[in-house]
Each structure stands twice: as structure tokens, then as C-alpha cells.
Amino acid sequence: MKKNEMQEMNGGKLIKMPKGQKKTSVKKDNPWLNNWLFLAPCLLTLALCAGWPLLKTIYFSFTDAALDSLNDFEFIGIDNFINLARDQDWWIAVKNTFVITVVAVPLETILGMMIALILHKNFKGRGWMRAIVLVPWTIPTIVSARMWAWMLNDVYGIVNELLIRVGIIDSPIPWIASNTLSIVSIILVDVWKTTPYMALLLLAGLQSLPQDCFEAAEVDSIPFRKVLMKIILPLMKPTIIVAMVFRGLETFKIFDLVYILSSGNSATATMSVFARKHLVDYADVGFGSAAATALLFFIAFLSIFYISFNRKKLNKLS
């Protein structure tokens, strides 16, 4: 199994069937029917829990549906979208989402790369290190949000206390109460939570690089900085870009952390929070769906980028 996985990482080959040749020699099987029979439950599930709700949401965004009257609504064209474009809170949410993504993802990439390089090295206790690094990823988002909310508490929080003790600040900082700082806190916690995942992705990329490059560099006693800049980073570029886009997509949807770590006002909301607030709290399904659809458009734009990068991998699969 292990060996196979490695082969997989190095882009193992797949059975290639010449076109027109029958799949198996067993006559009883009808390959076409069998393939789709095997796929049917999965496709049905996807259609039921992704396809239908998605289409319905887009449909709702052109109506004035309310939460308590989901069957009784009128078609109002693009009014919701016009209102959305005029809504200042929406643009604040868009800005917040962009700021969080643009700051958090590069930070995660840099720190993740650092951790990946550490884990790639062969040293005593590497297994332990790997387990420790995984811990933030394991902790449920809500739990980490609450843990950090406690640590960042302006009066009793340990973070302020430590910063004061070290002498970096004189008086406690309102990490969560202040609008600007709560964005900083959200970024901080998001980076803490997702860097491990980034590190794992980059580590997988590192391990699939031709290892003799590193050996050759070591034999020639080339300083590590040069190896990093001239060998590792150029070779890792595709992996890094894909991982960053992937993380960017995830960060764009950020909800849980913001829900807990900001005081719930519109100054710190992200697009997801905004959409849900209108959808559920204000029971305005039409307008909320319009916001969700707008978010979908942003994501779709990024997704096309992401999927086109993954195409290479898909071709490997096929």
C-alpha cells in the first residue's frame, strides 16, 4: 500500500486501455451499464444535496421569498441584485472577505512552507513534530475560535497579559471589540488553524520533487538559502500556486471564525456572514440568496482558475 502511494505521488501510471478494446474478457458484464450503475448512488446524492439546492438558491435570488413563505413568492427580476449593489454593508463584507483572503493566504503559504521544510528534514522526533503540527488543524473551528476569544479577551486574556509582561504594549488591546482589530484577530486565528494543512500540501509537493537534486546540492555544499531559491521554490511553483488558490477559495467562504470572533456587527462581516444574516436572521430569502449567488460568482471566477490548474492532475488520473 505504502509503496503504491509513493508511486502515486510520483505520478504513477494508470492502466491504459486502447480504444475499442473490451474492458474485461467476462462476457456477462456490460461495462457501460455497470459503470453508471456504480456511479448512480453518488451522482444522485450530489444532485440531491448540491445540484438541486444550488439551482433553487439561484432561483430564489430572483424572487421575494421569505423564510416563512417559501412557497408563496413573486418573481421580481434582478431587484435583489440592484439592492445588493446599493447596500453599503455588502461592499464592506466584500472588502473584509478580500482583506482576510489576501492577507491570510500568503501568510499561511510562507509559514506552511517553513513547516514543510522542517518536516521534510530527517531528524529525531520528526514523527512527534508532525503530530504536533496537525493539532491546530484537528481542533474544531468553533472550539479554536472560542479558545482564541478567551485568549484574546481584552481584560483577562493571556495574550494581552503576555504582551504587557514582555513590554510590547502598555495597556490591554481590545482584540475583538474593535472592528479593525477583530479582522486582525480573525486573520491570526485563521492562519493558526490552517497553516498545518498548507504545510501538509506543500510537504507532499516537496516529497515528490526529485530527491537527487537535494543530494547533489548537499554534496556540492551549496548553502541552504541558495538551494531554496534556486531549486526548491522554482520546482514547487505549480504546487504552491494550486495550494494558494485552493486555500484562497476556502478563505473566501469563511464563516465560523467570523461568526464567533466578531461582535456580529456589519463592520466585520464577511460575504458568507452577510448572506446568512439576511437569509436566516432577517428571513429575507430572496435578498440573502442574491448575496449568496453573488458570492458564488466570485468563487466561480476563482474556481475556473483552480480547476484549470487541476486539469493537469486530472489528466494524470485519466
Next chain:
Amino acid sequence: MIKAENKWKYKRLLKNAAFAGVCLVVAACCLFPFYWAVVSSFRDGANIFSTDLWPTHLSFENYKTVFKDKTFLCSFWNSAAVATMTAFLTLAVCLFAAYPLARHRFPGRKRVLMIALGVTTLPQVAVLSGMFELIRVLDIYNEKAALVLSYMIITVPFTLWTMTNFMKSIPKEIEEAAIMDGANQRTILMKVFFPILGPATVTTGLLAFIAAWNEFLFALTFTLTNQARTVPVSLALFSGASQHEVPYGLIMAASVLVTLPLVVLVVIFQRRIISGLTVGSVKG
């Protein structure tokens, strides 16, 4: 000559020390919040406000209160049930679907993988109102079934990719040998592939379990009563007698209880989880 050797040794020692230092800093950053939650959870009453970095108090008062709290216990059970059901259903659906995707070439195969990839990028809010309506129609609002149904959108695409990758890694000779022995597709799948894929299935199932255990947005929206809530929701809505008095000791105790099973699982299955996480996701 000797001097040069000493210098070299010294340099190497310094390098190792620096590396160990970096490792320690990284480990401290990763572990400190959880450590602090554990320490805080053992401080009762006003001791919670102590900023002593070392565990100075050892009181089980918070844990006792949490265990007496019926709502919390109920949500713990809900989370466990929903996550387990989601993991099993996801695996059942994806194991079969991954087989033709990994082993056969047929028109539409690429498209299925693309669709699955597309679904992973869907924001949860984008399906929220549609899903809400579906749940109303099926009359499962405020029930576990609603959560399992909605969680499938998160777990299925990911599991499908991971399982396809794992199944692809089985050498074709094994399949050919089975065909030579007269096995048909179903026998190959049930008697050959599934047993080989046992460990990989555990890994992906575990990942699906963790994803379902941690999910928040759907759980928050599709449940209404305390009896139906999952752990993340009840943790998020945990508040004290008054609005200004947040019972941080209790929250920390509950947080530790929720996280501990996951941390234990991840430490045990560390290697498998890493391979599962990376085999199905992005790689250049």
C-alpha cells in the same frame, strides 16, 4: 587543522541548536492555545482569571458542571450520531462510485470528476436557502437526517476524489489475476478491492467523520431546539446567566472534551490521515 575541524563542529552544533529552536517555537505556537484551554478548564470560579502560565489549580468543578448539563450531553450524542452516519453513508456511496472512476475508461468519467471538484468549491451559503426548502419539503427540519443530508455535500466530493486516488493505486496485476480466475466486476470489487482498501477506507471515513463533527453553518441553520443541536452549535451558543458574564471555564472544559477524541484519533492515525489529506487534494 584541528582548529578548522573544531570550527566546523562548532558551526554544526550551532546550526542544530538553531533548528531545534525553530522546532520548539513552532511546536509552542501550535500547542499553546490548546494547553491554555486545558489549564483554564481546571480553574474554577474566580481562579479562571489567573494569568499564571503554569497549571496552578486543579479543580474538576467545570467538568462536573458540563457533565451535569443535559443540553451539552445531548449535543455530544447528536454530533457523534450525525458524524458517524455521515461517514458511513459517504463511504457507501463513494466506494462504489470510485471503482469505475479509478479502474475504467468511459465517456463522461472526466466530467464526473470535474463536477465533484466543482462541488468542493461551492460555498455553503450558496446552497443554504435551497437546502432549507428541501429539508422543509422532506419534513426533516430540526432532525439529524437534515444534517446528514446537508453534510453529504461537504464529504462526498472529497471522499470521491480520495477513494478514486487510493483505488487507482492498486496494481492492475491483481485485477487481471482475478479476471483470469473468472471473477466478474462485482466479485473483483467486493472480494479483491474492498479488502485491500480497508486501511484507506478507514482514513477517508475518519476524514469525513472529522469534517461532519466540525461542521457549523448547516448545524446552526437546520436545527432549532437544544435537543437537536450538535456540539459546535451548542458551544457557540453557550452563554452564562447574564450576557456580560461568559462562563469561560465551562466553555474551556467543554472545548477540551470535544477536542480530545479528535486529537487522540489524529495522533494515532497521523500517518494515514496525512496520506489521505494529500492524496485527494491539490498537487502540482
